[in-house]
Amino acid sequence: MLNMANSDVVDMICRKAVEVVTVDELRDRILHGGKLRGYLGFEPSGLFHIGWLIWAFKYRDLVNAGIDMYLLAATWHAWINDKLGGNLDLIRAAANHVVSVLKHVNIDISKVKVVYAEELVDDREYWGILIKVAKRVSLARVRRALTIMGRKSEEAETDFSKLIYPLMQVTDIFYLDLDVALGGIDQRKAHMLARDVADKLGFKKPIAIHTPLLTSLQGVGRMDIKGEVDDVLSEVKMSKSRPESAIFITDSDDEIRKKIMNAYCPPKQVDLNPVMELAKYIIFYDEPKKVVIERPQRFGGPLEIYTYRELEDLYISGKLHPLDLKATVADHIVDIVRPIREGVIKESGELLAGLMSHVSR
RNA sequence: CCCGCCGUAGCUCAGCGGUAGAGCGCCCGGCUGUAGUGUGGGGGCGCAGUCACCGGGUGGUCGGGGGUUCGAAUCCCCCCGGCGGGACCA
Missing domain, CATH: 1.10.240.10 (Tyrosyl-Transfer RNA Synthetase)
Incomplete structure (x- = not known):
């Protein structure tokens, strides 16, 4: 890992994060786990938002720390969340836009493995994992893991795919065989669900790194990384x-x-x-x-x-x-x-x- | 990751410092029927049925490991497992 002392690597990975679950596990895996694999999944939902720079900076830290970083363009996830009018072509375009932005945030994109959700969904192994995950969790537990989508969530018509969503997030992590899951603090629920079931299913228990979210400029609400029904x-x-x-x-x-x-x-x-x-x-x-x-x-x-x-x-x-x-x-x-x-x-x-x-x- | 509740018989649970329990289930019998056991009667055996009911029987590393105590299912600590909730903001 470059020429940095391990403790410096840990410090760099943790800096400015809201939390790292857990720092001890991170330290331990850096010392003994060999090359680590990490990822961030994002929902392509339109133009790159300045709040996303926060996780982009952190992503850059992880790349620089020598972690094998994946970038999951969560196109199907975005589609489930009705982003961009449910237009997958647009969603894919938005994903490409995000990749383009990241290049100009000085992330060495040649070291990044960009993965589109389509690739995952096309693999039957992915769905095998998803079913195993589903078998290990209760309905209440899944409900609890899904980020409330939008302020009108009470009356929002929810289709069943919304319940598959958290399972996909967990499956993404297992399928990619990750050590580290990076995301905004709003991704905490999904990451914790993955940690909950990882051992039971024999997958690596992901270390979760959460970055802060920006308060909207009006001081009300949030400029969420994801999860808003109004995209x-x-x-x-x-x-x-x-x-x-x-x-x-x-x-x-x-x-x-x-x-x-x-x-x-x-x-x-x-x-x-x-x-x-x-x-x-x-x-x-x-x-x-x-x-x-x-x-x-x-x-x-x-x-x-x-x-x-x-x-x-x-x-x-x-x-x-x-x-x-x-x-x-x-x-x-x-x-x-x-x-x-x-x-x-x-x-x-x-x-x-x-x-x-x-x-x- | 944090908090809470739970883990005792196959199942649902009670017991919460002093001999491990109840209900249900399960097993045996009672009960019903026999184109078999050469024939008829009786009985036994076998086979089949059996919602309920009756009698008898069967039920346990009290989740695991430590500790406190004369004595622990019971109190304390750690761990494991199940469930629920929380977890920026709303």
Whole structure:
């Protein structure tokens, strides 16, 4: 694993994660388990959302840690969740879009094994595993493992495939013979279900790594990695009527600035403050990092900081005004997104245009 | 991963410091029928039936391992297994 000490590898894998279940298992398997296999499954649901950068960064960490990383384009899963109007062609296009973005997040894609759900579903062994998993769990347990899909879940008509969904997530992990399952904290239920049944079925018990989710820019709800019934299709519509809703990797510099400047950002408060979260999870993902807060002399003049901790202290104490925070955060987010956006447009502008035309239809 | 409940007879469970129990099931018999056992009567055997009922019988590493105690199914700790819930936000 590169030339890093094992403890440094563990630290890199765990940094900025909400939780790792469990760190002990991770350490143990790095010491004795040989080459580890890991994955992240994503539901292609439209345009790449800035919240996804958080898991993308973590994914990059895992690749750099020498873990054999799979990337599962969960096309069938997305179809079950009615993403993109249930149009599998569009869903596949969205999957390609995500792969394209990841390339421009400096992930060495040559080391990544991209797998489409179609490949899994085409293999009868996959379904054999799924049936074994189903045999080991109660109906109540499966229900509990499925992420509530959308706010209208009570009245939402649920078809039976929704119950197969968690079983597929578990089967994905076993089928790919993984040591590590990476995902947003909203994936916890599925990962825990996999851990619950792994030993019973003789599969490897996956170590689960969960990254944080971003609070939506309005301060209500979440920009989920997955699980919303209203897919990005409607999120994009929303963003036209409510420009501050979310940031997409395709947003222009001005759009990003505008969205951030309009975002919910309670003074002196860090919890559920989306602007501070952007700083914490995206700008300061790598620390230390030099960040200059430009501000007029009459408001205290410029500040130079290197860690999120410093920023948080300044903000909580009230020494940093929300407006100055937003301007600084916007600048840095723009700097981070711009090269990704430009790279993606250059590489797959056509794909993107096609996707956007459908998404905003 | 976290929390809670449960694990005692084949099944459902009670017992919760002082001789391991109940109901159901299961086995045997009672009961019914016999184109067989050369014939008729009787009985036995065999075979078949038997919802319920009656009599008798059968039921156990009290999930595993440690510990406390004169004594543990019972109290304490660890583990295993089952079930339910929780697990950013809602």
